[in-house]
Amino acid sequence: MRPHIPEEELHAYCDDELSPSQRGEIAAHLLGCLVCRAQHADVMELRARTVAILARAMPRTATAASVRMPSVRRFHVPVLGRRASIAAALFATAVGGGAWLAVRAHAGTDSSQLATTFVTPSIFAQLQAADSVSRDFGPADATRRAQMMAFITNGLKPHTTSAHGPLTVHAMATGDPALEVDPVEAAGWAATNWDSAMAITNGSLARLDGLPIKSIRLHPNGDGERPTIVVRQQLSDGRAVWVVEGPETQVGPVGQIFAASNVGMSMPLRTHPDYVKTADNQLHQSIRVITVAAYLPPDSLNALTAKLRGR
C-alpha cells in the first residue's frame, strides 16, 4: 500500500487537476486509509470555506448603475487618447440616451431589459472609437469590421452558463429558460399562497431575504410530515431562484427535478429536527433540509444560503 497522500496532492485531487490514473490511484487509497480519508475531508472543507469566503467579495452588480445613467466615467478608452475618449463618451451618451428613451417607451420598466440596453453602448462606444482612430487595430478591413459587429451584437449577450460570478451577470434576455421554465411546476406540483404556506410551516417558511416571491409550490409527504415546499423568488437581474425545503429524505428527488433542467443546487443545510406523529401514534424525528437552486455556479449558490430566512 502506498504511503499517506501528501496534502498538496489531495488539493490537486479535490480540484480535479490530476490525470485519470493518478485520480484512480488516490481514490483506491482513500478507500482503505482512514487517515487520508480524514485529511481529504479536511481539504474539502478548507476548499469549500475558501470559496465561501471569496464569494463575499464580489463586485456589486453593475446592472442598476447602468440603468440609472449612461455615465461618462464608464467610458474609459485609455489607449486611445483624450479626444477619442470624449468622442466615445458623447457617442455612448447619445446612443445610451436614445436607447433608454426607446426602452421606456416600449418595454415598460423591466430592469433586465434596461440593463441589456445599457451594457452594450459602453463597449460599443469603445469599439467605435477604436475603429475610427485605427491605432490598435490597423486599417479597418471588411472582415475585422464584420467580426467587430458580430462581437457587438452577439458577444454581449447575458451569461446564462456557469463559471461566472453570481451577481456580475449583466442582464437576462427575454426567452431565457430561467424566466420561462419552472421545473417543479412542470412536474405538476400544486401551487399555494403565502398565508397557507406560512400556516403549514408554523411561520418558518424558508426563503431568501429581500427577494420578491413569485410562487410557492408544495408536495405533500406522508405520515404527517412537513411537506416539501419550493419557493420561487426573483433575483434583482430577473433570474429565478428557488428555495427548496423539506424532510431530508424528500429533498433528493427535488434535486433530480432541478438537475434535469440543468439548474444547480447549493449544499443542503440541515436545520432543527421536526418530531412528527405517525399513523400508529409513534413520534419520529425528521430532519429538515433547505437548499437553494438557480442557474448559478455552486459557490454563488452556497453564498446565497447566507440570506436564507425561516431557518
Added chain:
Amino acid sequence: MAFDLEELYRTTYASVVRFLYRKVWDADRAEDLAQEVFMRAFAHEPEKPRAWVFAVAANIARDEARAAIRRRKHLVLMTHEPSVAPSSPSAVEDDMDRDEQEAEVREALAALSPRDREVLLLWDAGLSYPEIADQAGLAVGAVGTTLARARKRLVAAHDAMASERQTFRGDRRASAHS
C-alpha cells in the same frame, strides 16, 4: 484554433471582473479595466486567450496600484458607492453587513503573500493548475502546495477577524445595555 473574442468574452468576462475587483476593490474600475483587457485581446488575438486575458488583467491591476501609490492615493480609500440606493433600513443594514464582510475578505487576502494571493485568485477565477503555473512562474507541481498554504492562511486570517468582530459587537452591546 481561430481566435473567438465572443466566446472568450462570454466565458471569462465575469471572472476577469471578479479577479480585477479583488485587486482594485472598486466595481466600476474593475469593469473599466476588464473592458480594456478585452479591447487588447481583440487587438492582439492571443494564442492562449484565457491565460492571456488574466495575465494582462494582472499587469493592468499592478500598473493601477503603482499609479495609485505614485499619486499617494490608496485605492482602498476610493469611494465605492452602492450600485443601488438602499430603499429601507434593512437594506442599509444589509449593505453595512456586506461592507463589513467584504472588508474582512480584503484584510484576509492582504494577510497572504503576494504570490499566494495571486495563485488563489487565479484559481478562483477558474484557471487550471498549468495555466496558474505559467502565469505565476511556478512548476505545476508547486501550485497544489501554494494553494494549500494560501487556503489555510486565508481561512485562518478570516476566522481571526470574524472572531474579533464578534467580540467587538459583544462589547458594544454590553456597553449599550449598561
